[in-house]
Structure formats: structure tokens, C-alpha cells
Amino acid sequence: MRLSLLAAAALGVAAVPVAARADETCNSPYMSGLIKGQEDYLYVWTLGVKGMGDGFDKMVTMDVNPASKKFGQVIAQVSVGKRGEAHHMGFSDDRRFLWAGGLDDSKIYVFDVHTDPARPKLVKTIDDFARRSGYVGPHTFYALPGRMLIGALSNDKDRGGVTGMAVYNSKGDFIAKHDMPTTNGGDGYGYDVAINPGKNAMLTSSFTGAVNYMTDLGKLIKDPAAMKQFGNTMVMWNLKSMQPEKVLSVPGAPLEIRWSLKEGDDWAITATALTSKIWLVKKDAGGAWQAREVATIGDPAKVPLPVDLSITADGKGLWVNTFMDGTTHYFDISNPEAPKETYSKRTGSQVNMVSQSWDGKRLYISSSLLANWDKKGAEDEQFVKLFAWDGKELKESFKVDFAKLKLGRAHHMKFGAAPGRSSADAGQGAVRVAGR
Known part of the structure; x- marks a missing residue:
């Protein structure tokens, strides 16, 4: 069915x-x-x-x-x-x-x-992705019932970080587009998409545009202006209406998003590429979504560049890969408010x-x-x-x-x-x- x-x-x-x-x-x-x-x-x-x-x-x-x-x-x-x-x-x-x-x-x-x-x-x-949506760099492919939600990284005007998401049906036909918010604190940047259906919550993160991601990394790091063109936000969306409800400040290019899969949990976790931090997205006592830094990955001064995450099925463990030092880290997140690194291996x-x-x-x-x-x-x-x-x-x-x-x-x-x-x-x- x-x-x-x-x-x-x-x-x-x-x-x-x-x-x-x-x-x-x-x-x-x-x-x-x-x-x-x-x-x-x-x-x-x-x-x-x-x-x-x-x-x-x-x-x-x-x-x-x-x-x-x-x-x-x-x-x-x-x-x-x-x-x-x-x-x-x-x-x-x-x-x-x-x-x-x-x-x-x-x-x-x-x-x-x-x-x-x-x-x-x-x-x-x-x-027809760029022509129909105005976005370039299709990044995240996230299945919806009978459809595919595609999060992009850039746009076809200036190839910067302002972008959005497109929806296609299962036959590959374009249906709709949804711009990332640029008001109320939004920077318009995009990267990952992750959904918690039980909370009617869709969370998106942010990275950088095509001008940056198609540039040699050594050259990019030496360009102060270019290094300012990275996302510093996550957005909580109302899934049913596909409308942004809250922009969360998460400086340092938050990348992959992982919702806890444990029954009853209502929180998600991400890592920031440039600042090497783990962030928790969770409702506060008043029922409002908040994002806060909860752990450090490696030595941020060495810019280890955390790039991917994998959460365990029970929501108690998190694997993090850091690109620059070639290291795989394991964090105990049984208390997501205070993750602890318990293992690492190059x-x-x-x-x-x-x-x-x-x-x-x-x-x-x-x-x-x-x-x-x-x-x-x-x-x-x-x-x-x-x-x-x-x-x-x-x-x-x-x-x-x-x-x-x-x-x-x-x-x-x-x-x-x-x-x-x-x-x-x-x-x-x-x-x-x-x-x-």
C-alpha cells in the first residue's frame, strides 16, 4: 500500500x-x-x-x-x-x-x-533540473511517497550558495520548487534534508555554492572572501505545508543530519565542517526547536573537516569521519546532550x-x-x-x-x-x- x-x-x-x-x-x-x-x-x-x-x-x-x-x-x-x-x-x-x-x-x-x-x-x-528549478548541484535525494525531494547546493545565476529544494514525481517529472529562506535569519544555503514524520518536522542544513565547491581546496582556503561564503544555518520546516518555520543559527557549515531512530526520540544531530563541532537539534522545555553545540570533534585548530555521520539504530552511538586527518571517530551519544568520543582510528x-x-x-x-x-x-x-x-x-x-x-x-x-x-x-x- x-x-x-x-x-x-x-x-x-x-x-x-x-x-x-x-x-x-x-x-x-x-x-x-x-x-x-x-x-x-x-x-x-x-x-x-x-x-x-x-x-x-x-x-x-x-x-x-x-x-x-x-x-x-x-x-x-x-x-x-x-x-x-x-x-x-x-x-x-x-x-x-x-x-x-x-x-x-x-x-x-x-x-x-x-x-x-x-x-x-x-x-x-x-x-532539466537547473532549467526547471533555477538550482544547480543536486545533492540530497530523499524519498517521499511517490516522489523524490532533491536538495541542491547552488543556483544558476551566480553559482553561489543561495538555493533550494525541488520535487519530482517517480516518473522523473518536475513538480515544484521550494527556496531556502533568506529572511528571518536565513542565509538561503542548502545541503542535507532529513525528516521526522511523527513530528511533522523536516530539517535542512547548509554548505556552499558551486563557485566554492568546484575550486581547488588549497586555493579556496587562502581566499578570505570565499571562506565567508559558507552556510551558518539550519532550517526547521513544517513538512505538511513545506514552509520554513524556524531558522537555527549553526555556524561553520552544518552538513549531514541524522534523526535518532529510537522510538520516542525527537532529536537530530549534525556536525559542522569548518568548526568541527557536534550540534544537537531538540525541542526546549517550551516546545520550541533549538540548536546547540554539544561536543568537539578532534582538534578544531587543525580543521579536521568532519564530512559524514552515521547514527546507530538505537540512537546511542555516532560515527564521524574527518577528511583531513583520515580518521573515523565513535561517539557515545546515549546522552545526546553530552556526546563522548570513546574510540577513533585512522x-x-x-x-x-x-x-x-x-x-x-x-x-x-x-x-x-x-x-x-x-x-x-x-x-x-x-x-x-x-x-x-x-x-x-x-x-x-x-x-x-x-x-x-x-x-x-x-x-x-x-x-x-x-x-x-x-x-x-x-x-x-x-x-x-x-x-x-
Whole structure:
């Protein structure tokens, strides 16, 4: 059964899937077809590198089931025929398709990952994103019932940070746009999108525009004017009306947003890239949403650059990757008001995305941030690594060298399952009363 967003709002319910035992903890709550048990495949949205293989952006599929003879190997790749700064992707609400975008050319690619999960197929290219919305840099792909909400990073006028969100239907047709607020403290910047249906709450964060993210990082850091062009806000939206309700001051470019998945929790967490802080977004005693700094990640003076987060399914733990020092940190957030770092490990010369299985036993890490921000020379590692986590230590299970295989720069990751292994295959998507 599937409800439209308007019907869900009218009935006071949300299309929220039953909790899974393996799928990632950062997916949209409207996504059905979650993986049950061990994931079989890892999809890696990969940036093309001129002179490396075909040089184009591509979807790379890895076999990650330990029971397979091809465990830890690349088993398929689909090139899109150009380089557009491949970055993030997200599943459709039925989990049958992966939408992936390019930050530079603003093209959106839709891959069928259901017909043959081991070999995704490019079935649609959407090239009207900038023309229809006025935004560029499609970044976050967040499933709504029958639709895809796409958060952008920039605009097609000055390629600065003022931007917004676009809504497409499942067929790939543009429906609507929603500008980020520029009044009442809003800076208009955008980055991530995360929804808590039970609280009718949609939270967005902010980064920087195309002029900055397409500039070499070394040059960018030396430009004082450019360094002032980063977002310093988060916005709490009314989900049903798609209207901003409150702008929260969160200086330092707040990036990924993670709502606690624990039943009854009503808080979210983020990290600021430039100031290396963890921030908590939670209602105060009066019922008003507030944001406040609750912890420090590494040594902010060294600008470790926290880039990705993964919250545990029970809402008690948080993984944070810091790009510059190549470190993966674990925070105990059983008290979200006072997170404590209890473990850290250098997992590469540079690390970016971190994807955690629902059971918390497996951690996948990729290396690339942005083509012009990755390190140079020997430190420009390009890999996907799998680590096993026993609650005390991360132990490397495999490393796949994307540069050696001439695939490109490994960025965003999503899990896949063999036919019959997910509730999408079994027709077990669920609708239940909203609430966490």
C-alpha cells in the first residue's frame, strides 16, 4: 500500500517502513523494501578522473556478502558517459531505483537496481533540473511517497550558495520548487534534508555554492572572501505545508543530519565542517526547536573537516569521519546532550562517507570528498573499505583500490540485496501511524 504525501498528511499517518536488520540508518523513513539481514551488494557512485579508465562518472557495484566467492570484488559498473562531479544518491520510495546526481552539470541519473540488483541499469537521465528549478548541484535525494525531494547546493545565476529544494514525481517529472529562506535569519544555503514524520518536522542544513565547491581546496582556503561564503544555518520546516518555520543559527557549515531512530526520540544531530563541532537539534522545555553545540570533534585548530555521520539504530552511538586527518571517530551519544568520543582510528589518508549496517556490525568507508578537494600525490587514496565492528575495535575486512582498478574516485555508497532478500521483493512495504 502507498499513500501520497497529501493523503498521508490528511490521514495523520506516514508511510514508514518496518525496522530492518541490515539496511543503512540514514535512509528516508518513507522507503519500503528494506534489506533483511546481510547486504549482498554495495553501490558506489564514483567520480570519473580524466585519463583513468574511460574517465567518466559511473555506478560501481561490489559484492559484499562474505558467503560469496566474489566477496570484496567489483562485479559491475555502469558509466554515464561524462564527468559531472558525481556526488550523492538516494533510493526511490519503493527501493527499486537509485537516483544519483552531479554537482557540476546538474544532471540526474536514475538506475534500476531491482530487475537485476547485481547489475544496475541506467534507465533515465533527467537534464532539466537547473532549467526547471533555477538550482544547480543536486545533492540530497530523499524519498517521499511517490516522489523524490532533491536538495541542491547552488543556483544558476551566480553559482553561489543561495538555493533550494525541488520535487519530482517517480516518473522523473518536475513538480515544484521550494527556496531556502533568506529572511528571518536565513542565509538561503542548502545541503542535507532529513525528516521526522511523527513530528511533522523536516530539517535542512547548509554548505556552499558551486563557485566554492568546484575550486581547488588549497586555493579556496587562502581566499578570505570565499571562506565567508559558507552556510551558518539550519532550517526547521513544517513538512505538511513545506514552509520554513524556524531558522537555527549553526555556524561553520552544518552538513549531514541524522534523526535518532529510537522510538520516542525527537532529536537530530549534525556536525559542522569548518568548526568541527557536534550540534544537537531538540525541542526546549517550551516546545520550541533549538540548536546547540554539544561536543568537539578532534582538534578544531587543525580543521579536521568532519564530512559524514552515521547514527546507530538505537540512537546511542555516532560515527564521524574527518577528511583531513583520515580518521573515523565513535561517539557515545546515549546522552545526546553530552556526546563522548570513546574510540577513533585512522582509516585512510583521506576519508569521506561512512555507511553503517543496521545491526551496527559493519562499517563501509569511502575516500573521495570532491574532485578539487581531494588530496594530492600519494595521499590521494581512492578506495572503499569494509570494517567489522565488535563494539571495541574496527578491523579491516577488505579494501578495494578504485585508482588501481581505474574506476575513479569512490564517493557515496548504498546497500543492495539479491532478489527475494528485501521487503520490496516480497511486497512487504508498510504503512503505520506516524511516530518514532
